[in-house]
Amino acid sequence: MEKQAATVTLRDQAFEAIKKRIVSGEWHGGMFLSEKMLSELLGMSKTPIRSALDRLEMMGLVKLSPKQGVTVQEVSLKKILEIYELRLSLETFAVRRLTGKMDAGFFAGLDANLAKQAEAIEREDIIRYVELDRQFHAMIIAGLDNEEYTEVMSRIQDKFLLVVRTTFDRNKKRLAGSMEEHWQIRHALAGTDHELSVRLIQRHIEYVKKIML
Known part of the structure; x- marks a missing residue:
């Protein structure tokens, strides 16, 4: 149970950190975000980062593509x-x-x-x-x-x-x-x-x- 709670916390931390940079304009529409870069920047494994990216995609802030990876979504x-x-x-x-x-x-x-x-x-x-x-x-x-x-x-x-x-x-x-x-x-x-x-x-x-x- 403690391990699960820690994973949820890391996922939420990753979500807030990435979202903040997108909403503030620091990461602009069309910008490519690699999981490796995010992992190094946030100091955590790719597992919580992937969960955060899934959530951000549902919100329409990023786009996940098998070929292109992760890009910041441009708002039409x-x-x-x-x-x-x-x-x-x-x-x-x-x-x-x-x-x-x-x-x-x-x-x-x-x-x-x-x-x-x-x-x-x-x-x-x-x-x-x-x-x-x-x-x-x-x-x-x-x-x-x-x-x-x-x-x-x-x-x-x-x-x-x-x-x-x-x-x-x-x-x-x-x-x-x-x-x-x-x-x-x-x-x-x-x-x-x-x-x-x-x-x-x-x-x-x-x-x-x-x-x-």
């Missing part, structure tokens, strides 16, 4: 739009349900996240800001207290973050604009106007679509 425009539509549906539903219903603990979490966003912007740390952006939206979905919604959000976020990061790479001034929109969404959730919350989250997410098209 069609896939971007599909993810965009799913996220838009999920988050508009969430803010409509949550507006005016959340407690002080929920807003304390959002406020702490927003404070860290400001620090990341001050340092022009795009990778850190993108992760905080992810957390902000994940906290909103978590407010529904529905495991199925949380799981769906987690699954699409990694792919969507590749697109979000691109918008910030193209325009660093967008960082401040994004955080301001987060503040507006936070305050709308504390109010009673459900449709205002929906309009704000729509405008926020649609910015990414406008940049990518």
Whole structure:
């Protein structure tokens, strides 16, 4: 049992390490990843790495081929739009349900996240800001207290973050604009106007679509 638990831990460590490099843009679409290189980089055998790669392939972040090996998956425009539509549906539903219903603990979490966003912007740390952006939206979905919604959000976020990061790479001034929109969404959730919350989250997410098209 202990050996099995250790293997699971290594698999998860490999998964998170590889995913982080892909989502951050350090490993770009089309890049070849050999199992030998990953094994040496992460300091572990190929067994947990292969398990991690299988999981990453299911998420659409890598492509496994018997002939070509492992390559970082490029996100097509069609896939971007599909993810965009799913996220838009999920988050508009969430803010409509949550507006005016959340407690002080929920807003304390959002406020702490927003404070860290400001620090990341001050340092022009795009990778850190993108992760905080992810957390902000994940906290909103978590407010529904529905495991199925949380799981769906987690699954699409990694792919969507590749697109979000691109918008910030193209325009660093967008960082401040994004955080301001987060503040507006936070305050709308504390109010009673459900449709205002929906309009704000729509405008926020649609910015990414406008940049990518």
